[in-house]
Each structure stands twice: as C-alpha cells, then as structure tokens.
Amino acid sequence: MPLTPDGDLCERWRQLMACYHDVSCALERALSQRHGLGVSEFETLDLLVKSPRGKQFVHELHSGLHLSQSALSRTVARLEKRGLVTRAMCANDRRAVSVTPTEEGRRLHAEAAPTHTAVLTEHLGELQPQA
Amino acid sequence: MPLTPDGDLCERWRQLMACYHDVSCALERALSQRHGLGVSEFETLDLLVKSPRGKQFVHELHSGLHLSQSALSRTVARLEKRGLVTRAMCANDRRAVSVTPTEEGRRLHAEAAPTHTAVLTEHLGELQPQA
DNA sequence: GGACATTAGATGCGCACGCATGTAATGTCT
DNA sequence: AGACATTACATGCGTGCGCATCTAATGTCC
Numbered sequence: 001m002p003l004t005p006d007g008d009l010c011e012r013w014r015q016l017m018a019c020y021h022d023v024s025c026a027l028e029r030a031l032s033q034r035h036g037l038g039v040s041e042f043e044t045l046d047l048l049v050k051s052p053r054g055k056q057f058v059h060e061l062h063s064g065l066h067l068s069q070s071a072l073s074r075t076v077a078r079l080e081k082r083g084l085v086t087r088a089m090c091a092n093d094r095r096a097v098s099v100t101p102t103e104e105g106r107r108l109h110a111e112a113a114p115t116h117t118a119v120l121t122e123h124l125g126e127l128q129p130q131a
Numbered sequence: 132m133p134l135t136p137d138g139d140l141c142e143r144w145r146q147l148m149a150c151y152h153d154v155s156c157a158l159e160r161a162l163s164q165r166h167g168l169g170v171s172e173f174e175t176l177d178l179l180v181k182s183p184r185g186k187q188f189v190h191e192l193h194s195g196l197h198l199s200q201s202a203l204s205r206t207v208a209r210l211e212k213r214g215l216v217t218r219a220m221c222a223n224d225r226r227a228v229s230v231t232p233t234e235e236g237r238r239l240h241a242e243a244a245p246t247h248t249a250v251l252t253e254h255l256g257e258l259q260p261q262a
Numbered sequence: 263g264g265a266c267a268t269t270a271g272a273t274g275c276g277c278a279c280g281c282a283t284g285t286a287a288t289g290t291c292t
Numbered sequence: 293a294g295a296c297a298t299t300a301c302a303t304g305c306g307t308g309c310g311c312a313t314c315t316a317a318t319g320t321c322c
Contacts, residue, residue: 070301095301121297
C-alpha cells in the first residue's frame with residue numbers, strides 16, 4: 001500500500017495527517033525529553049544557527065517557521081529566558097529585533113540536532129522516498 | 132520543483148510540515164467560520180456519520196483520530212453540549228460510552244462536508260497527485 | 263470469591279497556540 | 293511638517309491539546 005495511492009483527496013489528506021502527527025509527536029517527545037526543547041524552539045534555534053549572518057530578525061524567522069507572529073514572539077522569549085538566544089534592538093530600524101544564538105544555544109542545538117535527524121530517519125526514512 | 136524531490140530527509144519534513152500547516156489552517160478557518168466547527172470536531176462527526184453502525188464507542192473513535200484520549204473525550208463533550216451527538220452508556224460494558232450523531236449533527240455534517248472537500252481540493256488538488 | 267492488573271473514559275493542570283489588540287517606529291502623501 | 297497608513301513586535305485573552313491522575317467496570321489468577 002503506497003503512501004500516496006493517487007486515490008481520492010480525502011485519503012491523501014488522511015495519510016498526510018497520519019504521517020505528520022506521527023513524526024511531529026515523536027519529535028516533540030524526543031526533543032523534549034532528551035534536551036528540554038519543544039519542536040518550535042528547536043526549529044527556531046535551527047534557523048538561527050544555520051543562518052549565514054549568525055542572526056535573524058524576528059520577522060525573518062517568521063517567514064521560515066509555521067508559527068503565528070505571537071507564537072514566535074513567545075518562543076523567542078522562552079529561548080532568551082533560558083539563555084539560548086539574545087534579543088537586540090536594531091539600530092537602523094528600532095522596531096526590529098535581531099535574535100542571536102548564544103554559545104549555550106549553539107551547544108544545545110549541536111546536541112539536539114542528531115536527535116532530530118534520528119527521529120526523522122526512523123519515522124520518515126523507510127516511507128518510500130518517492131516512487 | 133517536485134513535492135518530494137527525494138532530497139534529504141530534512142527537506143521532505145519541511146515540505147510535509149508546510150503542506151500540513153497550509154491545509155490544516157485553511158480547514159480550521161473555513162470550518163470554523165462557516166460552520167462553527169473545529170477540525171477535530173468535524174473529523175469526529177465525520178467518523179460517526181460514516182460509521183456503518185451509525186455510532187461508535189469513544190475508544191473506537193480514538194483509533195481513527197489523531198487525538199489524545201483526553202482531547203477526544205473533551206471533543207465529544209463539546210459536540211454533545213452543542214446537541215450534535217448524544218452519549219450513552221453501553222449495557223454490556225458499562226465502562227464504554229457510545230456516541231451517536233443527532234439529526235442536527237448529521238445536518239451540520241452534511242452542510243460542512245462540501246466545505247471540507249473544497250478546501251482539500253484547493254489546497255491539495257494541484258499538488259502532483261503523485262510523481 | 264478476593265487481590266491485583268487492565269481497560270474505558272473523565273478531569274485537574276500547565277502549556278503553546280492563534281486572534282485581537284496595544285505600542286512604538288517607520289513610510290507615505292500632501 | 294502634520295496626518296494617516298503600515299510595519300515590527302509584545303501582550304491579554306480564550307481555547308484546545310497532552311500528560312498525569314482519578315474513578316469505575318471488567319478481566320485474570322490463585
């Protein structure tokens with residue numbers, strides 16, 4: 001039984017949901033238990049660490065994450081409170097806030113990334129990459 | 132750019148998330164605005180209406196929905212409060228609770244189903260049904 | 263039949279989310 | 293420059309979720 005049998009839309013949606021929830025829950029559990037990070041927090045940290053400039057404005061992060069603006073704002077606040085990122089006002093545009101990962105943030109990300117990959121491999125690996 | 136380029140796992144996960152959130156949010160908005168139903172509520176109602184016996188036990192619904200047992204319990208409670216389903220104790224096993232859609236529930240489902248299909252078609256239709 | 267495990271469902275609790283709104287800074291238009 | 297719209301972010305609020313736990317009923321084993 002293929003992952004996307006071509007069948008009706010409803011069936012595709014069902015399978016998409018099933019797959020998403022499976023991976024999503026597994027990620028949440030693994031990241032949370034082993035590193036004390038929620039999925040949103042990890043994804044945010046991930047974007048920051050992989051950013052070329054080493055930092056991102058909040059609205060830049062917003063376009064790369066599936067989070068409402070308010071949720072993102074609070075996620076960054078949580079990360080800052082835990083010392084994983086710092087927030088700084090931008091000089092050019094004093095409305096903008098740039099977010100920079102701290103050393104601790106980079107360390108935790110490096111620690112959690114393998115967990116992230118492992119879960120993805122386990123839950124998304126064998127599921128026919130295509131075909 | 133194919134939906135699932137075979138690329139690395141991370142990219143597939145990103146696309147899966149993007150697709151899921153897109154459809155999920157669109158569904159939530161449409162069902163909520165036009166029919167006052169959340170996605171979980173619609174899915175629950177949908178399972179009930181399409182059930183051969185015309186009713187389902189809560190734990191049967193549980194295996195067909197991506198909801199925790201507690202979330203499902205509350206979802207059914209919400210549906211009952213709005214008169215869309217009725218809960219009844221099972222005679223054979225007095226722990227079990229069977230859930231039956233009311234006429235109003237069936238009516239609302241019939242009304243909302245086209246919305247559901249429309250959103251799915253719009254957001255999941257053109258996305259290469261397969262390869 | 264009595265002790266213990268298991269199953270079905272409900273509920274207390276804390277949390278992350280989205281929506282609406284608030285605040286402040288910037289852009290635009292005349 | 294002054295009025296108004298827009299952008300960037302924070303925050304009050306309500307809601308749905310998962311986890312842990314509780315109650316009650318059923319199953320199991322001696």
